[in-house]
Amino acid sequence: MEILKLGNPILRDKASSVEVFDENLKLDVEQMLSTLESAKGLGLAGPQVGIEKRLFVIIIDDERWVFINPEIIGRSDDKVRYEEGCLSIPGYYMDVFRPSKVKIQFQDINGKMQILDASGLLARVIQHEYDHLDGKLFVDRLDEKTQEAFFKSWERSIKHPRRRP
Numbered sequence: 001m002e003i004l005k006l007g008n009p010i011l012r013d014k015a016s017s018v019e020v021f022d023e024n025l026k027l028d029v030e031q032m033l034s035t036l037e038s039a040k041g042l043g044l045a046g047p048q049v050g051i052e053k054r055l056f057v058i059i060i061d062d063e064r065w066v067f068i069n070p071e072i073i074g075r076s077d078d079k080v081r082y083e084e085g086c087l088s089i090p091g092y093y094m095d096v097f098r099p100s101k102v103k104i105q106f107q108d109i110n111g112k113m114q115i116l117d118a119s120g121l122l123a124r125v126i127q128h129e130y131d132h133l134d135g136k137l138f139v140d141r142l143d144e145k146t147q148e149a150f151f152k153s154w155e156r157s158i159k160h161p162r163r164r165p
């Protein structure tokens, strides 16, 4: 699967719920997992590969996670800083503040409802991918100054691809 890059309008759309849990869904999820694996990323959301559905996959330490129709139903009060990157914004890594823990409700590949308490890296990646389903990217969460500098640098890298970091 091709991973869409910042600038593609699909990345800014709100994704719609998964209604049908069939073989096609399983195939999409399998392909997303192998795309994520070959890209050596931690998470990949449907919209990043042109699937405008509320689902994302995560691979951390060879453990594979599939979240369908996720809903973050709890967030810790404490926020932590962590350096994020995104397969749709290659070459850029920046610190983002987010709650350290989340409680997430979602459906598994068979449509069964699940609830998970996540912390650490998993909580971080969940929140990053969850944003993708609402057309939001991690660079939207930077402070104004950093964000401005980022977008300038990104525009330059598009116009002069050789200078891309």
Ligand SMILES: [Zn+2]
Residues within 6 Å of the ligand: 085, 086, 087, 088, 128, 129, 132
């Ligand atoms: Zn991302």
